[in-house]
Amino acid sequence: MSGKYQQAGFHLIRHDRLWQEQEHDAYKAKGKLTEPTVCPDYGAVFHQGRWQWLEAPAGAHSATCPACHRIHDHFPAGFVTLKGSFVQEHRDEIMNLVHNEEKRERTEHPLKRIMDVDERGDEVLVTTTDIHLARSIGDALHHAYQGNLECRYNPEQNLLRVEWMH
Secondary structure (H helix, E strand, O other): OOOOEEEEOOEEEEOOOOOOOOOOOOOOOOOOOOOOEEOOOOOOEEEOOEEEOOOOOOOOEEOOOHHHHHHHHOOOOEEEEEEOHHHHHOHHHHHHHHHHHHHHHHHHOOOOOEEEEEEEOOEEEEEEOOHHHHHHHHHHHHHHHOOEEEEEEEOOOOEEEEEEEO
């Protein structure tokens, strides 16, 4: 028997397996919401286990969606930093692409939203309610204009930092 196995009773136990870490997202519902539930701030409806764009039925429960909760707390899940002289020279065109990517994603996924756009000198910082939106904005910029794209994910905080430079 190799060193990876140890006999315990009649079953072999492997000691070289990776442990599945639990995702710690304070903004994810702890339990299942009562259906249907409508977000009073944004109008998205929790139905069939996910937030969707639906007409809110009469008598629906009310609860703030995770995206609105993040917005109220000023606690983004994604940070997209845009740097370089190209960003300043083509600012309007780039920001149109950023907002169009958000609209495309938000059409199907109401929790994917831009929280804020902050211009800091020669940088633009876009914060998002979702890590996947931050990644798709970075990918869209890289696809359209090339440049350097770097993504850093922090699993402990469920946080993604995307930096695009051109």
